[in-house]
Amino acid sequence: MNFQIPIGPQHPALKEPISLRMTVDGEVITDVDIRLGYNHRGLEKLAEEKTWLQNIYLTERICGICSHSHSSCFVQGVEKLMELTPPRRGLYIRYLVSELERVHSHLLWLGVAGHEAGFDSFFMYTWRDREVVMDLLEMISGNRVHYAMNTLGGVRRDLDEGQKARILEGVAILRKRSEYYFHIGASEPSFVARIAGVGLLSKEQAVSLCAVGPVARASGVARDVRKEDPYAVYDELDFELCTADTCDVLGRVVVRVKELLQSYRMIEQMVKGLPDGDIVVKAPRKAKPGEVVSRYEAPRGENIHYIKANGSDKPERLKVRAPTLGNYAATLVMLRKGFIADIPLIFAAIDPCICCAERTVTLVKAGSGEESVVRMSDLRRRAIARHQNAPVKRNAVWPL
Amino acid sequence: MAVVRTVLYLVVYPGLLFLFVYSTFCEWFDRKVYARFQNRMGPTHTGRFGVLQPIADFFKLMAKEDVVPDAADKRLFSVLPVIGLAVVSTAGLLLPVWNFDLANPGWTSFSGDIIVILYLLSLPTLILFLAAWSSTNLFSTIGGARVLTMLFGYEVPLFLAVLSPAILADSWRLAEIAAFYQAKPLLLLTNILGFFIALVAVQAKLERTPFDIPHAETEIVGGTFTEYSGKKLALFRLTFDIEMVVASGLLAAVFLGGFPGGAVVGFIHFVVKTLFIIFLLSLLRALTSRIRIDQVVSFAWKYLAPLAVLQLLATILLKGLIT
Numbered sequence: 209m210n211f212q213i214p215i216g217p218q219h220p221a222l223k224e225p226i227s228l229r230m231t232v233d234g235e236v237i238t239d240v241d242i243r244l245g246y247n248h249r250g251l252e253k254l255a256e257e258k259t260w261l262q263n264i265y266l267t268e269r270i271c272g273i274c275s276h277s278h279s280s281c282f283v284q285g286v287e288k289l290m291e292l293t294p295p296r297r298g299l300y301i302r303y304l305v306s307e308l309e310r311v312h313s314h315l316l317w318l319g320v321a322g323h324e325a326g327f328d329s330f331f332m333y334t335w336r337d338r339e340v341v342m343d344l345l346e347m348i349s350g351n352r353v354h355y356a357m358n359t360l361g362g363v364r365r366d367l368d369e370g371q372k373a374r375i376l377e378g379v380a381i382l383r384k385r386s387e388y389y390f391h392i393g394a395s396e397p398s399f400v401a402r403i404a405g406v407g408l409l410s411k412e413q414a415v416s417l418c419a420v421g422p423v424a425r426a427s428g429v430a431r432d433v434r435k436e437d438p439y440a441v442y443d444e445l446d447f448e449l450c451t452a453d454t455c456d457v458l459g460r461v462v463v464r465v466k467e468l469l470q471s472y473r474m475i476e477q478m479v480k481g482l483p484d485g486d487i488v489v490k491a492p493r494k495a496k497p498g499e500v501v502s503r504y505e506a507p508r509g510e511n512i513h514y515i516k517a518n519g520s521d522k523p524e525r526l527k528v529r530a531p532t533l534g535n536y537a538a539t540l541v542m543l544r545k546g547f548i549a550d551i552p553l554i555f556a557a558i559d560p561c562i563c564c565a566e567r568t569v570t571l572v573k574a575g576s577g578e579e580s581v582v583r584m585s586d587l588r589r590r591a592i593a594r595h596q597n598a599p600v601k602r603n604a605v606w607p608l
Numbered sequence: 609m610a611v612v613r614t615v616l617y618l619v620v621y622p623g624l625l626f627l628f629v630y631s632t633f634c635e636w637f638d639r640k641v642y643a644r645f646q647n648r649m650g651p652t653h654t655g656r657f658g659v660l661q662p663i664a665d666f667f668k669l670m671a672k673e674d675v676v677p678d679a680a681d682k683r684l685f686s687v688l689p690v691i692g693l694a695v696v697s698t699a700g701l702l703l704p705v706w707n708f709d710l711a712n713p714g715w716t717s718f719s720g721d722i723i724v725i726l727y728l729l730s731l732p733t734l735i736l737f738l739a740a741w742s743s744t745n746l747f748s749t750i751g752g753a754r755v756l757t758m759l760f761g762y763e764v765p766l767f768l769a770v771l772s773p774a775i776l777a778d779s780w781r782l783a784e785i786a787a788f789y790q791a792k793p794l795l796l797l798t799n800i801l802g803f804f805i806a807l808v809a810v811q812a813k814l815e816r817t818p819f820d821i822p823h824a825e826t827e828i829v830g831g832t833f834t835e836y837s838g839k840k841l842a843l844f845r846l847t848f849d850i851e852m853v854v855a856s857g858l859l860a861a862v863f864l865g866g867f868p869g870g871a872v873v874g875f876i877h878f879v880v881k882t883l884f885i886i887f888l889l890s891l892l893r894a895l896t897s898r899i900r901i902d903q904v905v906s907f908a909w910k911y912l913a914p915l916a917v918l919q920l921l922a923t924i925l926l927k928g929l930i931t
Binding site: 325396 | 645646647648750753817818820821824825894895896897898902
């Protein structure tokens with residue numbers, strides 16, 4: 209029995225809209241097609257209309273989970289363009305928040321993986337412990353999600369001794385809990401049976417399909433911007449690059465939990481070795497003409513911002529390559545020949561953040577499925593024509 | 609007078625009304641235990657400790673819009689929830705808690721009622737399959753196929769496990785099996801393996817984690833129930849609740865020595881023992897993750913079925929030793 213099932217754009221396994229069209233034969237997937245463009249927000253265009261400072265808060269809103277990653281990546285690039293050197297203390301606090309964000313993102317992902325596998329107890333426990341790091345972030349920045357810590361030339365808030373002590377306490381709790389999750393994730397039989405050998409991606413495939421982040425590292429590709437091209441403080445920190453060679457979802461779980469433990473190490477080093485001094489230097493209003501590529505290891509993988517300046521107080525072009533986009537090609541390979549039951553697990557294992565990666569819209573006719581490319585002005589004209597001709601609907605009854 | 613008694617028996621106690629109240633209580637118990645295992649509160653708001661939450665859920669669902677898809681087989685689609693509820697409620701009447709006389713078999717307790725109750729507990733699975741198939745939704749169709757595939761896995765171990773105590777007691781009547789083990793409680797220990805096999809199989813029959821595959825939310829949306837809403841969904845949920853009570857009552861009667869001591873003490877036995885079994889089912893649900901459909905079948909035939917056969921052989925040997 210060969211038929212196509214639509215996973216998305218609305219589906220309980222997906223928290224954001226994307227369409228995966230699975231051709232299945234019984235329970236086995238024979239072909240996969242992926243459709244993007246349900247959540248395009250025109251962020252890159254919007255960035256061209258805002259000043260450098262305003263753009264920090266815009267880039268922060270690219271993603272709701274790795275918000276600090278995008279703003280840090282952007283700020284790094286702009287600082288290079290403006291030839292600014294932020295003070296050491298400012299950098300330490302910025303990347304301390306980065307690592308705390310990685311902890312919250314990976315704990316969130318662990319819970320989601322548990323939920324997708326139907327292991328709701330795991331989900332509840334990890335999300336309960338995630339509150340520890342959320343509270344720490346709120347204490348540091350005043351916010352749980354959009355921290356707004358970054359500014360050009362440093363950070364906006366300082367740390368005091370009491371906060372440092374509380375961060376160390378929180379990290380000690382989290383380390384103990386994470387070791388327990390490592391034990392559960394790698395040994396609970398029904399969970400391991402679901403994730404071992406599922407969603408295989410060989411090392412060669414991972415390299416040729418340009419997989420990034422934990423997906424690549426779980427296939428044995430030692431790729432991490434923090435090690436390869438250490439930015440800011442990472443060359444001063446002592447940490448290990450975590451990889452696995454099982455090439456499956458189990459490997460991705462293991463890599464993420466190991467990264468959690470490495471992040472705790474880094475957080476402790478940064479808190480204990482926090483230098484004295486200012487947290488910010490004054491930034492100019494305009495940047496000299498030029499272009500820069502900024503790389504940053506987000507929780508989901510390598511995040512790239514390309515920024516072009518034309519001498520004014522606004523960027524001429526901002527191009528964002530979110531890590532999820534780099535993993536789509538690998539996802540298609542991983543899904544093929546899998547079971548229907550594996551779809552949510554394999555797709556969740558890339559830790560998709562769909563709205564970060566949306567850069568285009570495709571117009572598809574609902575009836576025929578015909579696709580077309582239309583200019584914005586034309587689309588606007590059509591919309592006006594349609595609404596002028598349409599009769600006013602009063603008490604409209606929507607057919608079910 | 610006899611007519612009034614029969615009507616009361618069917619409608620009030622231990623018929624529909626009692627089963628409704630007790631099964632919603634059991635659902636509350638299950639939800640609360642499951643929530644406490646997960647470090648959550650569970651229902652707290654409706655009634656004391658949230659006891660009335662399942663009833664509130666039921667009535668809320670009853671009031672919701674009831675949509676029947678255009679492409680569905682409308683008559684079959686609408687009638688199946690009622691049949692399902694009727695079947696499991698009938699099975700509830702056969703539990704040897706109330707209204708049985710050991711010496712005189714009646715229409716609620718007769719030789720062979722263990723087979724009838726097992727049969728009545730198998731019917732909801734087929735009803736689920738038909739419901740899924742008649743709603744013609746893609747996700748329902750996959751769910752329906754999964755329901756049947758799973759049935760092939762757990763049904764044989766369940767039957768073997770439940771029937772081996774009956775063989776030792778030398779009776780096909782639930783009341784007599786229970787009376788046999790009440791007289792010789794030590795013999796219950798020989799059936800422990802069968803008890804755990806039956807527990808796992810009942811978990812699969814009730815489609816709870818790790819066997820919630822036919823309605824795995826993150827894979828196939830609502831699975832078998834994707835197109836069901838309103839009253840029909842409420843009835844299906846009630847069906848599952850009552851099935852949980854009846855199945856745990858059956859296990860209690862066969863493996864835990866039944867419900868001795870007349871109406872009141874017997875009833876207390878019934879509540880304590882069914883809640884104990886539901887507690888074990890909740891524990892299993894909290895400790896595991898959902899497995900794949902092929903893993904269910906291979907697990908059932910590689911482990912459950914051979915172990916059930918082992919239990920059967922042990923029972924037969926023991927019976928030879930005793931007599």
